[in-house]
Amino acid sequence: MSRCVYKDTLAVYGKSAGYSSSLAGGFMRRGITVMLGTIFLGVAATSALAQGGQGGRGRGPGAPACTTVACDVQGDWERNRGLLVGVAEAMPDDKFGFKPTPAQQSFGERIMHVAGIDVKLLSTLGGKTPAPMLNMQATSKADVVAALRQSMDFGAAVLKEFNDQQLSERVTSLPFMGPTASRLRVIYFSMGHSQDIYGQLAVYLRLNGVTPPASNRP
Incomplete structure (x- = not known):
């Protein structure tokens, strides 16, 4: 494994998690696994792994350790954001139209895909927060980043x-999620999808000589 790929992987899963435990299977696998068996026991075990002994990864230094699943989920979302x-x-602004090959989506299009899917998925949770109206035709860096921030704030x-x-309650989500799915599974499916795209975006950056910020560590 090259050093760049190794560091980009650590950016997603974290040093303390390791590849064979915790987040090594990605947010998506963890969310689905949680819903098998006894929901609260599964979630509790997953939550402990997610924190990795760091008091709720993604909640900032000095934040108190999470004691609820809801807190764990919110912390994971902040790290994802x-x-x-x-x-x-x-x-760079002028690289948002960059494509590794002609058949692929541009950097900006990949980000808009994340923003759009997040809003669609999380809108099925039954929350009261109104979904933002994203400009799905955005192409400039300013507009694409604004749409991404809107989707993350909504989440x-x-x-x-x-x-x-x-x-743990079940809702009717998008068709590919099945007849019903727990809110937790929908949320972690959304984050797992985002992490898949993050891995692609990290490659887009490196092809343009840019180190992903989360990988810019000793």
């Missing part, structure tokens, strides 16, 4: 509406 916004901000607000019990 930081990675995505950071990688978007790092790309953060919606997640705060649900407690542990409500996160």
Whole structure:
């Protein structure tokens, strides 16, 4: 594994997690696994792994350790937001139309894909926070980053509406999620999808000589 790929992977999963535990399977796998078996026992185990002994990763230094699943979820969302916004901000303005190959989407289009899917998925949770009207035709850095921030702010607000019990409740989400899905599974599916795209965006940056901010560590 090259040093660049290793550091980009650590940016997503974190040093303390490791590849064979915690987040090594990605947010998506963890969310789906949580919903198998006894919901609260599964969530509790997953939450402990997510924190990695760091008191709620993504909630900032000095933040008190999480004691609820809802807190863990909100912390994971904030870390997810930081990675995505950071990688978007790092790309130069004139590279938002960059494509590694003609058949692929541009850097800006990939980010808009994340923003659009997040809003669609999280709108099915049944929260009271109104979904933002994203400019899905955005192409400039300013407009694309603004749309991404809108989607991330929406997600953060919606997640705060649900407690542990409500996160385990089932809702009707998008068709590919099945007839019903727990709110927790929908949320982690959304974050897992974002992390998949983050991995692509990190490559887009490196092809343009830019180190992803989260990978810019010793």
